[in-house]
Amino acid sequence: MxxxxxxxxxxxxxxxxxxxxxxxxxxxxxxxxxxxxxxVDFKAGSNVDISLSKNLTLEEVNSAVEKTGISSEPSITLGSERVNVRYDQVLDEQQDEALKAEILKLDDKASFEINTVDTExxxxxxxxxxxxxxxxxxxxxxxxxxxxxxxxxxxxxxxxxxxxxxxxxxxxxxxxxxxxxxxxxxxxxxxxxxxxxxxxxxxxxxxxxxxxxxxxxxxxxxxxxxxxxxxxxxxxxxxxxxxxxxxxxxxxxxxxxxxxxxxxxxxxxxxxxxxxxxxxxxxxxxxxxxxxxxxxxxx
The missing domain is CATH 1.20.1640.10 (Multidrug efflux transporter AcrB transmembrane domain)
Structure with missing residues (x-):
């Protein structure tokens, strides 16, 4: 042309x-x-990537997260047999274990990858x-x-x-x-x-x-x-x-x-x-x- x-x-x-x-x-x-x-890559916080053996609903994940007692409200993203939970605060070991325990109640085969970024x-x-x-x-x-x-x-x-x-x-x-x-x-x-x-x-x-x-x-x-x-x-x-x-x-x-x-x-x-x-x-x-x-x- x-x-x-x-x-x-x-x-x-x-x-x-x-x-x-x-x-x-x-x-x-x-x-x-x-x-x-x-x-969370550019600000302090924790990013929890969860691999599941089945699909969960947003309501189920929200309910599990609320039971952890973590004060910071997370951002939750659902995928196919995956859940991503992002916090604006850095989770300590006790909070990590509480989140894992609640998710495992929904799916006992779930695996977790937790990435933490501090302020510096x-x-x-x-x-x-x-x-x-x-x-x-x-x-x-x-x-x-x-x-x-x-x-x-x-x-x-x-x-x-x-x-x-x-x-x-x-x-x-x-x-x-x-x-x-x-x-x-x-x-x-x-x-x-x-x-x-x-x-x-x-x-x-x-x-x-x-x-x-x-x-x-x-x-x-x-x-x-x-x-x-x-x-x-x-x-x-x-x-x-x-x-x-x-x-x-x-x-x-x-x-x-x-x-x-x-x-x-x-x-x-x-x-x-x-x-x-x-x-x-x-x-x-x-x-x-x-x-x-x-x-x-x-x-």
Whole structure:
């Protein structure tokens, strides 16, 4: 499928800018007001994963948990022959044994896996997650700067930050739970997005070699042409990965639900950021170079 030359991707990017800016502002407001809904992975507490030999109802599990006498109200998630009970407090040995005893009354073949995160460990996990994202972004800047030029690198990193923050904003606005798999999803989205962006940038660089761009309109036409030439490849790739992530969300287990959801959201934003965010930003930076080169001649 070929797109007409007159299809102006640069002009269409203005509408995507407006949408992204509006969502960014909303995300910043929610983050400042409510923060993120961290799971037990990032805050002190205990996570009890229970494997069962039969399915239990939510009422049965709630009743068993209430009989333990633990003051903290847990978050309970039911699965097929599995129950996950999460407390915001760290359970001591006596509380662990009380919970096990009540569940064993319902299923004497139940097995337990209890993970505890203390305050210092949760803070360290949060710091390391931020460092992982920042270091990956820094590595991408260096790579793109060496392979292309700093304008491509700056445009690429803005696009990556956009994709990552859009996922964070959605999770903050809808109070979705953020766990360790969420960080993995964000890093995966960054890797996917830079791959798609590099494909378009490579085509822009190639077209620059075979044409003489003297004005902004020439550069704009070149960007539109480059995007059109790589668009179907980008859409096919995005759609293929999206389908895989979508079925992971629908059919996958509870433990990877937030990972799959973050991937689905990130892929949707990543599908348009390379086209409507990264490329137009490079065009703006290149336009300023053209302007700066021409200005001394006027004197």
């Amino acid at each position: 070929r797109f007409k030359k007159e299809l102006d991707f640069v002009h269409l990017s203005k509408f995507f800018y407006i949408f992204s800016i509006a969502l960014t502002v909303a995300g910043l407001i929610f983050l400042a007001s409510f923060g993120l809904n961290y799971s 460990m949760s803070k360290e996990l949060a710091r390391n997650a931020i460092y992982a994202v920042l270091i990956s972004c820094l590595g991408i800047i260096i790579y793109v700067s060496i392979r292309f030029e700093w304008r491509f690198a700056l445009a690429a990193i803005v696009s990556l930050i956009h994709d990552a923050f859009m996922v964070v904003a959605i999770f903050s606005i809808f109070r979705l739970e953020v766990d360790l798999t969420f960080i993995i999803a964000v890093l995966t989205i960054i890797g996917y997005s830079i791959n798609d962006t590099i494909v378009i940038f490579d085509r822009i660089r190639e077209n620059l070699r075979f044409g003489k761009q003297k004005t902004y309109e020439d550069l704009k036409e070149l960007v539109n042409k480059s995007v059109a030439q790589t668009l179907m490849r980008s859409l096919y790739t995005a759609f293929t990965v999206f389908i895989a992530a979508f079925f992971l969300l629908i059919l996958g287990g509870e433990s990877i639900k937030m990972f799959s959801l973050a991937m689905v959201i990130g892929l949707l934003f990543g599908a348009y950021s390379s086209i409507f965010i990264a490329s137009p930003i490079w065009l703006l930076l290149k336009k300023r170079e053209k302007t700066n080169v021409k200005s001394p001649a006027k004197g």
